[in-house]
Amino acid sequence: MAGDKQQQHTLHFVVFPWLAFGHLIPFLELSKRLAARGHAVTFVSTPRNIARLPALAEGLSDRVRMVALPLPAVDGLPEGAESTADVPPEKVELLKAGFDGLAAPLADFLAAACAGDPEEEEEGVFGTRPDWIVLDFAHYWLCPIAEKHQIPCAMFFIYPASWVAYGGAHEENVKHPCVTIEDFMAEMLNASGVADSERYSRTVDHCRLLVPRVFPILAELFRKPVVPAGLLLPAAGDRHHGGDHGDTTTRWLDEQPPGSVLYVALGSEAPVTVENVCELAAGLELSGARFLWALRPPSMLPEGFEERTSRRGLVWTGWVPQMRVLGHVAMGAFLTHCGWGSVAESLRFGHPLVMLPFITDQGLIARMMTERGVGVEVARRDDDGWFGRDDVAVAVRRVMVEEDGKVFALNARRLVSHGIARYAALLLCAIATVTRDLGPRDVAATHHDVVSSTPRPSHPTSRHAIPNRHAFAIPDCHAFAIPGCHAFVIHHAVTDSRSRRRMAAEEGVVIACHTKEEFYAKMGKAKETKKLVVIDFTASWCGPSRSIAPVFVEFAKKYPHVVFLKVDIDELREYEIEGVPTFHFVKGGEKIDIVVGANKDELQTKVEKHAGQPA
CATH class of the missing domain: 3.40.50.2000 (Glycogen Phosphorylase B;)
Structure with missing residues (x-):
């Protein structure tokens, strides 16, 4: 039974990075984290790049398979060149032209995977259709192929969020066009026939799942919710003391x-x-x-x-x-x-x-x-x-x-000692959010043991409100020491306001407040009746917030004499919340206590402390 239950939660990811080792390595690390969670990953690249990747650990090799697509020949591209490490900078554009030639073989691969080729049945989950495609900035041609097979795409940026926000959304750049020579430099065509900025914007436009890092501003720019996922670094191990005399x-x-x-x-x-x-x-x-x-x-x-x-x-x-x-x-x-x-x-x-x-x-x-x-x-x-x-x-x-x-x-x-463990927790929570397999046991093992809250990021209202774009540098994770972390942006997990209102009714006695008027009305009524109010400040992009939500509903049913409110910090932004989830305890109009993080035991202890056991 346990094996059957695990199989039900197993997803098949196709991961396809750009042909540079600065991209290949983080994508491989993401693949390893997904495989460690029990999911299957098909990692796509070219033969020589796959041969040069670090070997997988024994426990992951059966969960990650490598698929090599030969790079088409391009006039002027050196023979055997398959990554940016193989060519001088002026020939990278030819590498992009070759990369675009992978569209047809990738389309054939996806068609076979979705058709359920009988010859692949023995490969277990690798014989099933992909559930997600994780792609890079250069794959402007891949999303339309995926849409034909109804496979959602995840765009994974290895760049810091400040750079992604600096570039902005395509339609905003159309509204606010470049006017100087320097502005147009990033738009220049190359030998591949497609400017990098065009690859980037066309891929973002198609993706259901985006992966930048300055969460609210990017969600606003691209109209896609953002979930932080931490840094993806190879295992450090012990500092090397030599002894490998073959190097x-x-x-x-x-x-x-x-x-x-x-x-x-x-x-x-x-x-x-x-x-x-x-x-x-x-x-x-x-x-x-x-x-x-x-x-x-x-x-x-x-x-x-x-x-x-x-x-x-x-x-x-x-x-x-x-x-x-x-x-x-x-x-x-x-x-x-x-x-x-x-x-x-x-x-x-x-x-x-x-x-x-x-x-x-x-x-x-x-x-x-x-x-x-x-x-x-x-x-x-x-x-x-x-x-x-x-x-x-x-x-x-x-x-x-x-x-x-x-x-x-x-x-x-x-910097590193303050941030790495917290980023590890973010990554696990983000993967759980994407795969929707985070249960109560996972919360105890992956979240509470490392860090108990996701930081609320800085939120400039718009990149166009920043007077000096050259000096623009938003901290990528507001409450963390290391600036820059990867993130997932979930499109299908976020509903419109009408759907959220329907969800409020399904949540029993947890009341979701979507406007200031709703919030103040509920708080005023609670003050008149002298009831304890517990406010869950949450965010749709936060894995810990999503994991604690059922517990909050459970408490609302268990303590009917307490008012339980839920506020999305991206809807009501005027509240100064440093991390999510954060729970405020209010009585008589005054804040009397606080819990930061998805800590069920602490939350229950403080509810009972301030409200007493239910009658």
């Missing part, structure tokens, strides 16, 4: 003093010029710091640089296992382009940052990290963004040599 970078790090090395990596898509590399190299040389530099291609280096710095530096042009490098005890800081995946991986180990952003969300991430005191940004000229060797040397020495570096490192460690 040149590890062997070199083994020979360096603890905390002495600066890791330098600028990602695979940053438009780094020869001049940028020369100035960065000269700055590293001037700084005197030890460094490990992941660089492609080496021909960009100034003549003689490697020889002059060979005693304290290593330039590596092959594949670098970034998590292993960052976890090595010799590592002291990270010079990064501020891609969110790289920043999050660095923070996992508490490393301070030297920040050199180039494109897209990287400038906003650098701004947020600077404001949180975890590093410094390399100074650039205001007019053209140029940086020089002296700017690099000053930033590196400040983090690696001067006393400020100790403060940055301490702040980075505090």
Whole structure:
């Protein structure tokens, strides 16, 4: 029976990321979390990318299957190139053209999966039609295919929410068009024939499930409710102490003093010029710091640089296992382009940052990290963004040599220690919300043991109300230390106002207040009768709020002499609520107590304390 019950809750997810390892890894981590919850995941990519992914744990390998779709040939795209790591930045647009050629084979795969191919019956849940498709920013062609088979789509952003909000909704950009040359730069076409902004907006328009992170403002911009889901990072494990002598970078790090090395990596898509590399190299040389530099291609280096710095530096042009490098005890800081995946991986180990952003969300991430005191940004000229060797040397020495570096490192460690566990709870609650399998036992195991409330995010009324878009940097999770977490946005789980009013009747004596007038009327009546009022401040995007709702209904029936009200914080926004769910206890018009989080026992204790046992 238990096995049958589990099977009833098993869902089949198709997960399909963009062809960059900064996307592939978080999508794989999401797949592993879904599989750990008992669901089945079909992970789709190209053959070479799948071969380069980390191996799955033994307990998950039967829940995650890999489906390899060969990348079509494109004129000008190097043979064997299947990810952004395989091509220089100027050829990424050709990779996008090849990626668009996967539409037809993906359509064939979905058609076969939905037809219930008899040959796949032996594959168990993998022989069933998909319940969800989780896709990336570039799949503007996938949602119409999914709609033909009535499969809902989830758009999963690996970018910080502040960047998603900065870009805004397509229709809002139409209403407020770009007017300067700089405004139009993100709209430029490339060799694939589709601008990245167009891919992004067309995918968002189709998705029933969206995954950004500044929850209310994005729900308002895209008209899709948002559920936070935490950070998706590979398991950190213990800091690596060496011993793997098959890895040149590890062997070199083994020979360096603890905390002495600066890791330098600028990602695979940053438009780094020869001049940028020369100035960065000269700055590293001037700084005197030890460094490990992941660089492609080496021909960009100034003549003689490697020889002059060979005693304290290593330039590596092959594949670098970034998590292993960052976890090595010799590592002291990270010079990064501020891609969110790289920043999050660095923070996992508490490393301070030297920040050199180039494109897209990287400038906003650098701004947020600077404001949180975890590093410094390399100074650039205001007019053209140029940086020089002296700017690099000053930033590196400040983090690696001067006393400020100790403060940055301490702040980075505090940032990660305060946030990672809470994000883990958010992820579990979000998955439970999406899959609708969160029961009372799950609440005890996955939520109360880690964190008991979901933070209420900041809520600017509109991006167009912000006077200086360049300085726009909303904290991604208002009550959490680490800025930036993944999230699910549920379309089908949220109803219109009329449906919510019908739900109020089904909830017994729990009264849902949708307007200020309704709320004040109920509070006034309770004050006259001197009854205790318990107010559940909730949110449709919050898994813990949804999990405690049946308990709140149960209490309302058990304590009929108490007034139980429910208020959605996204409907009545004037109340200053720091986290949801939050329960206020009011008597005689005065707040007398509060419970923060989905804690059934504490809630019941305080109801009985202030209202007594039912007659």
